[in-house]
Amino acid sequence: MIPASFDYTRPGSVEAAVEALAADEEAKVIAGGQSLLPLLRLRFAYPTLLVDLGGISELRGVRDAGDALEIGALTTHYELTRDPLIAAHAGLLAQAAGTIADPAVRHRGTIGGALSHADPAGDLPAVVTALEAVLVVTGPGGSREVSPAGFFADYLTTTLAPGEILTSVRVPKLGDGWGYHYEKFHPTAQAWAIVGVAALARRSNGHVAEARIGLTNMGSTPVRAGAAEAAAAGAEASAAAMRAAAQRADEGTSPPSDLRAAADYRRHLARVLTGRALARAAGI
Amino acid sequence: MTATADHEVGRARTRKEDARLVTGQTSWTDNIMLPGLAQVAFLRSPHAHARITSVNLDAARTAPGVIAVFAGADVAAEQGSLPCAWPVTEDIVIPNHPPMAVETVRYAGEIVAAVVARDRYAAADALELIDVEYEPLPPVLDMPAALEPGSPKVHAEGNKSYTWSLANGDLDAAFADAPVVIERTYRQQRLIPEAMEPRAVVVAPVADEFTMWSSTQIPHVLKVMLALVTGIPEHKLRVIAPDVGGGFGSKLQVTAEEVLALILARRLGRPVKWTESRTEGNAAVHHGRDQIQKIRIAADADGTLRGLDVDLLADMGAYLMIVTPGVPLLGAFMFNAIYKMAAYRFNCTGVFTTKTPTDAYRGAGRPEATYAIEHIMDDLAFHLGLDPLEVRERNWIKHEEFPYTTISGLTYDTGNYEAATALAKDLFQYEELRKEQSERNAASAQVRLGLGVSTYTEMCGLAPSRVLGSLRYAAGGWEHAAIRMLPTGMVEVITGSSAHGQGHETAWSQIVADELGVPFEDVRVLHGDTAISHKGMDTYGSRSLVVGGTALVSACGKVREKARVIAAAMMEVAPTDLEWADGRWAVRGDPDQGKTIGEIAFATFAAHDLPDGVEPSLDCDATIDPDNFSYPHGTHLCAVEVDTETGWVKIRSYVAVDDIGNVINPLIVDGQLHGGIVQGIAQALFEEAAYDDSGNLVTASLADYLIPSAADVPSFTLARTQTPSTLNPLGVKGVGEAGTIASTPAVVNAIVDALRPFGVTDVAMPCTPERVWRAINNALPSPGETPPLQPPAQNQVDGGGAA
Numbered sequence A: 001m002i003p004a005s006f007d008y009t010r011p012g013s014v015e016a017a018v019e020a021l022a023a024d025e026e027a028k029v030i031a032g033g034q035s036l037l038p039l040l041r042l043r044f045a046y047p048t049l050l051v052d053l054g055g056i057s058e059l060r061g062v063r064d065a066g067d068a069l070e071i072g073a074l075t076t077h078y079e080l081t082r083d084p085l086i087a088a089h090a091g092l093l094a095q096a097a098g099t100i101a102d103p104a105v106r107h108r109g110t111i112g113g114a115l116s117h118a119d120p121a122g123d124l125p126a127v128v129t130a131l132e133a134v135l136v137v138t139g140p141g142g143s144r145e146v147s148p149a150g151f152f153a154d155y156l157t158t159t160l161a162p163g164e165i166l167t168s169v170r171v172p173k174l175g176d177g178w179g180y181h182y183e184k185f186h187p188t189a190q191a192w193a194i195v196g197v198a199a200l201a202r203r204s205n206g207h208v209a210e211a212r213i214g215l216t217n218m219g220s221t222p223v224r225a226g227a228a229e230a231a232a233a234g235a236e237a238s239a240a241a242m243r244a245a246a247q248r249a250d251e252g253t254s255p256p257s258d259l260r261a262a263a264d265y266r267r268h269l270a271r272v273l274t275g276r277a278l279a280r281a282a283g284i
Numbered sequence B: 001m002t003a004t005a006d007h008e009v010g011r012a013r014t015r016k017e018d019a020r021l022v023t024g025q026t027s028w029t030d031n032i033m034l035p036g037l038a039q040v041a042f043l044r045s046p047h048a049h050a051r052i053t054s055v056n057l058d059a060a061r062t063a064p065g066v067i068a069v070f071a072g073a074d075v076a077a078e079q080g081s082l083p084c085a086w087p088v089t090e091d092i093v094i095p096n097h098p099p100m101a102v103e104t105v106r107y108a109g110e111i112v113a114a115v116v117a118r119d120r121y122a123a124a125d126a127l128e129l130i131d132v133e134y135e136p137l138p139p140v141l142d143m144p145a146a147l148e149p150g151s152p153k154v155h156a157e158g159n160k161s162y163t164w165s166l167a168n169g170d171l172d173a174a175f176a177d178a179p180v181v182i183e184r185t186y187r188q189q190r191l192i193p194e195a196m197e198p199r200a201v202v203v204a205p206v207a208d209e210f211t212m213w214s215s216t217q218i219p220h221v222l223k224v225m226l227a228l229v230t231g232i233p234e235h236k237l238r239v240i241a242p243d244v245g246g247g248f249g250s251k252l253q254v255t256a257e258e259v260l261a262l263i264l265a266r267r268l269g270r271p272v273k274w275t276e277s278r279t280e281g282n283a284a285v286h287h288g289r290d291q292i293q294k295i296r297i298a299a300d301a302d303g304t305l306r307g308l309d310v311d312l313l314a315d316m317g318a319y320l321m322i323v324t325p326g327v328p329l330l331g332a333f334m335f336n337a338i339y340k341m342a343a344y345r346f347n348c349t350g351v352f353t354t355k356t357p358t359d360a361y362r363g364a365g366r367p368e369a370t371y372a373i374e375h376i377m378d379d380l381a382f383h384l385g386l387d388p389l390e391v392r393e394r395n396w397i398k399h400e401e402f403p404y405t406t407i408s409g410l411t412y413d414t415g416n417y418e419a420a421t422a423l424a425k426d427l428f429q430y431e432e433l434r435k436e437q438s439e440r441n442a443a444s445a446q447v448r449l450g451l452g453v454s455t456y457t458e459m460c461g462l463a464p465s466r467v468l469g470s471l472r473y474a475a476g477g478w479e480h481a482a483i484r485m486l487p488t489g490m491v492e493v494i495t496g497s498s499a500h501g502q503g504h505e506t507a508w509s510q511i512v513a514d515e516l517g518v519p520f521e522d523v524r525v526l527h528g529d530t531a532i533s534h535k536g537m538d539t540y541g542s543r544s545l546v547v548g549g550t551a552l553v554s555a556c557g558k559v560r561e562k563a564r565v566i567a568a569a570m571m572e573v574a575p576t577d578l579e580w581a582d583g584r585w586a587v588r589g590d591p592d593q594g595k596t597i598g599e600i601a602f603a604t605f606a607a608h609d610l611p612d613g614v615e616p617s618l619d620c621d622a623t624i625d626p627d628n629f630s631y632p633h634g635t636h637l638c639a640v641e642v643d644t645e646t647g648w649v650k651i652r653s654y655v656a657v658d659d660i661g662n663v664i665n666p667l668i669v670d671g672q673l674h675g676g677i678v679q680g681i682a683q684a685l686f687e688e689a690a691y692d693d694s695g696n697l698v699t700a701s702l703a704d705y706l707i708p709s710a711a712d713v714p715s716f717t718l719a720r721t722q723t724p725s726t727l728n729p730l731g732v733k734g735v736g737e738a739g740t741i742a743s744t745p746a747v748v749n750a751i752v753d754a755l756r757p758f759g760v761t762d763v764a765m766p767c768t769p770e771r772v773w774r775a776i777n778n779a780l781p782s783p784g785e786t787p788p789l790q791p792p793a794q795n796q797v798d799g800g801g802a803a
């Protein structure tokens, strides 16, 4: 559990960080270190240089940007659970962040790191997918915006180009009538999700007008349960109707089989948990 | 012995040792820094089974910061073989066990090379430069397959280590015309002990003498064994166990790393340190459990047990460690538990596999036995349509029948299973929960309720030396204690049992305070250093208080007697005129005249007016060998809610009523129970050391090997009945393992109880949500159909006649 040696730099601005990254192909960004340090200690990764984002104050904090919240990449999981703007407009993020690991990890781990790490078993990727957030990325060529679907490429892989940094996450404010729920199925409180369901539902006139569902650990990237969303839209706001819609939650997914669960069980869980998450999101 | 105003024993004292532990002021082995200290790192085999064809150390040897690099061949002549102290049968196979593999590796994680470097970073870097070539050999992973004639062999001698048997009564007669015979096969999964502090060792050579600091439970045993393995004379060795952050059996060992650290320090003439990482330790520390248990009971139609037949396969792993083969034997005497029966047969075969060696893990043998018997008692109750507690009551030893010699030959001195069970039922609200359970079942509720019962007993206080001898264990089971009276009346206590989290310093102080009439604060307890505590058998098997506490009481008694003579001289009366009252020697009939131990100690120190022939010392020691084990027991009741849609198990309530005899410190006892219960729950629900088909441990990190935290367990309701042991002066029975032994079957029985309506008779441990879900769905006739509520036809139950 001793990492190989590496150089370390702590730039004070995004530009300087991008520059440092661009100068060294084997450089890596470090934010909270909660995913990167285990990889280094197990010698699964051998970066030559760590570019610590911790000194870049512009990457911190949550800002009201009109119809969206602008969440700095360095915002910790703990801050997500406590921030009043997030509580008011994107409560799903707070709820999901509160299920991550333990207090020590939540105080260090960041939203930028959790998304850039792109672990499909991580909770926040599915949550930002359901929230239809926009990821703001800065690199040597300037800034660009990308959707979750365009960001998560594969298991532990994003479309971040060399030298690019995720600087913020723009989350549209949930309007009136929206409810949310994150249903995390994990064997122990500190363990990763076997399956997680991030559900949003807009209720109107005793019906679910619109639903958005992001699934954790049901493939190599976070996935939207499109078929279940479609089935839920327009359905009566009842547990039975949500359960029925959720029967299609695993359509189009390709869940892994691993130590924790076989794929068929994950599919079953996705259906059951989606029904429950939808019902909660719809206030049933 | 309950607390009274002027009694220390029985008081819920907070622990003396905690101040230095929680403030981080103490010294763990890894904190120890010495001038010139070099760091050791071990290269471990990535293969379960392979021949080492070449080892190239050149690049590592010239790497920056590297002092020396060794492969097995370099140490072969001096490394000896790691000891197995429990050759359970005459014809047992004990393979050679080199601390560093020389020709063949037999489990993934076995040491193949060692780097000694200036710091941990250089050592870790150099490991990557060592080039070992292996010729893979077939792994041996499955116990029954390992015993097939054509199986690949772990050792040239074969894959069977031994078969050990015990029999009493006419088993054939018991089974021949039994109305009920139930046969089951249970699996004790492999577990990895996770002590909070990983293992670490430091060795300092000075001339031809060596001091070893090790995170060990057994400094005394370790010293003897190191002398025997390395040939270093015992009087040139000193072993120190500083504060040790838990062991649970995993540090009851003479490890390859300890022996190699000693050899490397001797080779290099400089101090060395090794500290394991969690992932390294999970592959290399000895594992626990791993048995396949075939168990068969015969009973009368009313549930009265007639006979019990147990056939075990026990996975030894690749080698026999210090007590590996003996662990199942500690269970052999416990399968019959608290029950009366006419016949019992026990067979155990120890099997070699290409996995990490197994050895003692909290409870050692007894959790396995308790799980099997308590599980099958529930199966019997279900088969007969009886309440699980009813079938137990029909079979258990009644309190008026003690002392009782069991079918396995142990004599239980005391116990009161009726009282503990009645209290537990009451606290648990057993009848109300049963009612709720049947309502849920009747309504085909999605979330079912299950009630689990475990009426356990165990043998503690290891152990009478003559019993150990009769079981071919190499050492004895006595314990030592000494009292050093300081001139100012302070007391230094030396104990041979080696605390590593149990709170000896507090409990021993309470005992001494009462025995010598001194304030609790005036007692200091020294342990874990063979130069200070020169004699001892250390801590395991819930023995410290039962055996070590008895030695302590005996030593205190001797001090009192010495003090009496001097006190008499001080007061110019005859020793026979004195009586020990209110913590001092007082003149009989004239209680105003008396001397405290402190006053006597000062007079002894001055030594001006001692009677002729009386030595100027109050110091005494005592070594005690117990006559019998002690037998804690209790009734644990667990209620679980099972979500039948997902397989999720939630422990709703847990009541533990334990009878551990007299209680020295209820706070420490509760702590032992909390931790123990959680550890047993962990076996039931979470933990499993899993290997892939090529024999790699796939649960080496704690991301994969799931251990529960406080968030995963409920609050426990603890209560006690108090039937003092008659076998020691303190009336104590031991509590270190009780929780772990009792809780695993309570939890699994509760899960199975919840799922009986679905036809489920067992769920393999750990009962993960997926396993529970599959158990429900495999048992269901077809999806969606209403599950049968009556007992299903049981393929494992033979309704009568010989099985």
Ligand SMILES: Cc1cc2nc3c(=O)[nH]c(=O)nc-3n(C[C@H](O)[C@H](O)[C@H](O)COP(=O)(O)OP(=O)(O)OC[C@H]3O[C@@H](n4cnc5c(N)ncnc54)[C@H](O)[C@@H]3O)c2cc1C
Residues within 6 Å of the ligand: A028, A029, A030, A031, A032, A033, A034, A035, A036, A037, A053, A073, A099, A100, A101, A102, A105, A108, A109, A110, A111, A112, A113, A114, A115, A116, A117, A121, A122, A123, A124, A160, A164, A165, A166, A167, A190, A191, A192, A193
């Ligand atoms: C014991 C434990 C349990 C955990 N359990 C969970 C869990 O249940 N659910 C869960 O979701 N997560 C879990 N995590 C992971 C946790 O959420 C991490 O905080 C998160 O995955 C990474 O965030 P970080 O800030 O620590 O990133 P780091 O570890 O610093 O970095 C992770 C990766 O992202 C890159 N990176 C970081 N920030 C940026 C950026 N701004 N731009 C570009 N690249 C960047 C790094 O180069 C690295 O490759 C757990 C972690 C631990 C240690």
